[in-house]
Amino acid sequence: MNAEQREEVLSWLQTKDCWELGELEYKLAFEYNVVYESKQSYYDLFDAASISWKKTTKLNPKADENAVAVKKKRLKHCWQLTGSQSKQEN
Incomplete structure (x- = not known):
């Protein structure tokens, strides 16, 4: 991918x-005929667009x-079972 294409992708990512990683993989494969061997290359693009690839959920379940x-x-309940089982073993 050349520098101009990279800038297009980074602008697109910022929209x-x-x-999802699959969205980026799909776009690069079908619009730019680019398939990276390493996922890190995709993560680097996310990083360059100031997007954290670790933010995969919209809501923290905690x-x-x-x-x-x-x-x-x-x-x-599980902890109580475990505690009572260890007392019985002694």
Whole structure:
């Protein structure tokens, strides 16, 4: 990909806040006939466009207090089982 094409891709990437890697792979393959062997090359493009490739979800599931409470309740039961099993083994 030449410098002009790279700038086009970077401008395109900046049109949205949330991307999937597949969208970038598809665009490069079909519009520019570019397929990178390493995913890092795609991540580098995200980085150059000031997009963190690690931001793959719109909402942090830990922020849902109800979901966290349900999980804690479920795990508390598991912890109690584990604790009682270790006492029986001694």
